[in-house]
Amino acid sequence: xxxxxxxxxxxxxxxxxxxxxxxxxxxxxxxxxxxxxxxxxxxxxxxxxxxxxxxxxxxxxxxxxxxxxxxxxxxxxxxxxxxxxxxxxxxxxxxxxxxxxxxxxxxxxxxxxxxxxxxxxxxxxxxxxxxxxxxxxxxxxxxxxxxxxxxxxxxxxxxxxxxxxxxxxxxxxxxxxxxxxxxxxxxxxxxxxxxxxxxxxxxxxxxxxxxxxxxxxxxxxxxxxxxxxxxxxxxxxxxxxxxxxxxxxxxxxxxxxxxxxxxxxxxxxxxxxxxxxxxxxxxxxxxxxxxxxxxxxxxxxxxxxxxxxxxxxxxxxxxxxxxxxxxxxxxxxxxxxxxxxxxxxxxxxxxxxxxxxxxxxxxxxxxxxxxxxxxxxxxxxxxxxxxxxxxxxxxxxxxxxxxxxxxxxxxxxxxxxxxxxxxxxxxxxxxxxxxxxxxxxxxxxxxxxxxxxxxxxxxxxxxxxxxxxxxxxxxxxxxxxxxxxxxxxxxx
Amino acid sequence: xxxxxxxxxxxxxxxxxxxxxxxxxxxxxxxxxxxxxxxxxxxxxxxxxxxxxxxxxxxxxxxxxxxxxxxxxxxxxxxxxxxxxxxxxxxxxxxxxxxxxxxxxxxxxxxxxxxxxxxxxxxxxxxxxxxxxxxxxxxxxxxxxxxxxxxxxxxxxxxxxxxxxxxxxxxxxxxxxxxxxxxxxxxxxxxxxxxxxxxxxxxxxxxxxxxxx
Numbered sequence: 001x002x003x004x005x006x007x008x009x010x011x012x013x014x015x016x017x018x019x020x021x022x023x024x025x026x027x028x029x030x031x032x033x034x035x036x037x038x039x040x041x042x043x044x045x046x047x048x049x050x051x052x053x054x055x056x057x058x059x060x061x062x063x064x065x066x067x068x069x070x071x072x073x074x075x076x077x078x079x080x081x082x083x084x085x086x087x088x089x090x091x092x093x094x095x096x097x098x099x100x101x102x103x104x105x106x107x108x109x110x111x112x113x114x115x116x117x118x119x120x121x122x123x124x125x126x127x128x129x130x131x132x133x134x135x136x137x138x139x140x141x142x143x144x145x146x147x148x149x150x151x152x153x154x155x156x157x158x159x160x161x162x163x164x165x166x167x168x169x170x171x172x173x174x175x176x177x178x179x180x181x182x183x184x185x186x187x188x189x190x191x192x193x194x195x196x197x198x199x200x201x202x203x204x205x206x207x208x209x210x211x212x213x214x215x216x217x218x219x220x221x222x223x224x225x226x227x228x229x230x231x232x233x234x235x236x237x238x239x240x241x242x243x244x245x246x247x248x249x250x251x252x253x254x255x256x257x258x259x260x261x262x263x264x265x266x267x268x269x270x271x272x273x274x275x276x277x278x279x280x281x282x283x284x285x286x287x288x289x290x291x292x293x294x295x296x297x298x299x300x301x302x303x304x305x306x307x308x309x310x311x312x313x314x315x316x317x318x319x320x321x322x323x324x325x326x327x328x329x330x331x332x333x334x335x336x337x338x339x340x341x342x343x344x345x346x347x348x349x350x351x352x353x354x355x356x357x358x359x360x361x362x363x364x365x366x367x368x369x370x371x372x373x374x375x376x377x378x379x380x381x382x383x384x385x386x387x388x389x390x391x392x393x394x395x396x397x398x399x400x401x402x403x404x405x406x407x408x409x410x411x412x413x414x415x416x417x418x419x420x421x422x423x424x425x426x427x428x429x430x431x432x433x434x435x436x437x438x439x440x441x442x443x444x445x446x447x448x449x450x451x452x453x454x455x456x457x458x459x460x461x462x463x464x465x466x467x468x469x470x471x472x473x474x475x476x477x478x479x480x481x482x483x484x485x486x487x488x489x490x491x492x
Numbered sequence: 493x494x495x496x497x498x499x500x501x502x503x504x505x506x507x508x509x510x511x512x513x514x515x516x517x518x519x520x521x522x523x524x525x526x527x528x529x530x531x532x533x534x535x536x537x538x539x540x541x542x543x544x545x546x547x548x549x550x551x552x553x554x555x556x557x558x559x560x561x562x563x564x565x566x567x568x569x570x571x572x573x574x575x576x577x578x579x580x581x582x583x584x585x586x587x588x589x590x591x592x593x594x595x596x597x598x599x600x601x602x603x604x605x606x607x608x609x610x611x612x613x614x615x616x617x618x619x620x621x622x623x624x625x626x627x628x629x630x631x632x633x634x635x636x637x638x639x640x641x642x643x644x645x646x647x648x649x650x651x652x653x654x655x656x657x658x659x660x661x662x663x664x665x666x667x668x669x670x671x672x673x674x675x676x677x678x679x680x681x682x683x684x685x686x687x688x689x690x691x692x693x694x695x696x697x698x699x700x701x702x703x704x705x
């Protein structure tokens with residue numbers, strides 16, 4: 001089962017590079033995404049056997065993040081297939097500056113999308129730290145051509161920053177792996193093993209100094225990729241310049257993969273009894289991310305960058321929840337799912353807005369409700385969901401994380417978080433309401449194409465799921481969340 | 493002083509040379525040599541139990557870092573018709589002084605993190621740290637995309653020094669994966685540099701400043 005999850009998208013990805021007809025490529029993308037989602041769903045019913053001497057196995061956290069990735073990818077695949085079908089003209093006009101540019105060939109785009117899915121799947125099933133590193137690095141390499149889909153100078157700049165900053169971060173994460181091996185060294189034969197289960201089982205024998213150094217490097221390395229401030233600098237650029245469906249994947253799936261890397265490292269720290277050290281670092285970076293995101297969201301003029309900074313905010317919340325431990329871990333895991341789906345909804349909707357208004361400047365968008373009614377409703381819904389209003393899922397997960405703060409008596413942290421969340425709500429409300437209401441610019445109102453099913457279908461489905469997650473968490477999900485919280489050491 | 497120490501001294505010297513070097517071609521050659529020299533490190537560290545896989549891995553790493561990368565980078569220089577100056581933000585003498593400072597810091601770090609197992613040389617950890625710090629400094633202080641790639645390679649070499657020299661048992665699968673990732677990474681960076689050059693007629697990253705808040 002695990003092998004099929006990896007091999008099918010990998011082969012399909014390689015095949016996509018060679019397929020001559022656009023129609024076949026789009027079909028391949030859709031079919032592979034559907035099979036992947038089906039297999040993932042099957043993993044919920046029948047737990048897959050570990051393979052490769054336990055190197056590849058699906059534990060609770062792995063299944064959780066695999067499901068998020070698979071669901072989001074399916075939504076994005078439907079959107080991308082429609083997008084590629086409509087964008088048949090090889091040369092496009094730049095939406096902001098009006099010059100002509102090429103797109104990356106569709107074969108490369110579809111191929112990289114599928115390889116990106118493969119790499120992310122590998123991240124979720126890796127039980128070996130070294131292998132997980134290889135997989136996370138592979139996600140960067142597979143997604144760099146996706147960010148550079150529109151071949152123009154701004155996306156080139158974004159791609160270069162993305163590639164260089166994340167590569168440097170990941171080089172440090174590799175060093176963290178070696179440090180971790182060092183912490184385990186000297187414990188008898190096979191002590192160099194970087195298997196997660198063995199490290200957790202023998203966490204008490206780890207050398208504390210090396211383990212702490214390793215955790216710091218993990219946090220810096222994977223934190224760069226996850227977009228925690230102050231290492232987030234690549235994120236707004238890559239998210240705003242990539243095509244919207246790629247932004248949705250970057251924000252909803254890729255950031256989670258890096259977060260999983262940190263969660264694994266934290267798991268060992270908890271088992272080794274230095275969770276206070278690791279937790280404090282996570283809380284500090286989480287608060288900083290919240291603060292930085294607040295500063296840049298309030299007064300943000302570019303609505304895609306606003307969404308990107310919102311991702312920094314939510315990654316900060318994930319770090320806070322994980323760092324606080326206990327019920328905070330449960331909140332963080334639930335929040336990861338809610339954020340991914342909501343952000344997918346928002347970025348896909350932002351793509352619809354971009355094709356109609358041909359600008360990323362929020363000030364030049366108005367009357368969305370009249371130009372594209374469904375998109376307008378979705379944009380508003382996404383805003384209400386992401387800022388954590390009831391009855392959406394994020395309300396519930398944010399509340400859980402806040403409860404962890406109050407339970408632990410961390411009043412200052414809670415006050416700071418609430419202040420940031422309020423400011424972000426006000427900042428985003430100003431932008432979103434101005435875009436949705438009012439009169440549309442006369443040129444846009446007359447020339448705007450009608451909304452296609454592929455444009456509104458995927459975000460609509462995501463919106464419904466986020467709403468349902470806020471109303472009730474289904475039994476199997478609840479069981480998994482509770483188990484995961486116990487395994488990840490939510491006992492602090 | 494054994495062979496390993498000799499290699500480590502060479503690594504320190506190549507790093508210092510890079511920090512002071514004003515020529516792009518020379519820098520590429522120095523990084524290539526450093527990669528080639530480091531290819532021998534796993535062989536020397538595994539002297540007692542040398543297997544075919546170790547030899548293959550050392551050869552692969554040597555060929556990629558000593559042969560393929562310089563070829564790729566020189567091609568980028570030719571295609572981009574670059575002048576041969578490095579164009580740093582920070583002057584060469586200051587860079588060199590920073591390098592000496594980093595060397596001191598690396599040795600201090602080495603004393604703070606005592607290695608719990610028998611290692612082939614006491615200098616391994618400090619020298620690895622020094623390469624990592626030099627690499628980071630080169631990335632920050634150089635304007636050109638190509639020089640930043642060189643800095644990244646030095647950083648990676650530092651991590652490699654640590655991994656190959658200190659850890660006797662790293663699974664082959666992971667080592668191959670790491671090598672593959674680095675290879676594809678530099679390859680993709682090469683392609684992007686080519687595009688940057690085509691779009692902007694230069695590869696100075698200080699011109700890449702359209703995106704900001």
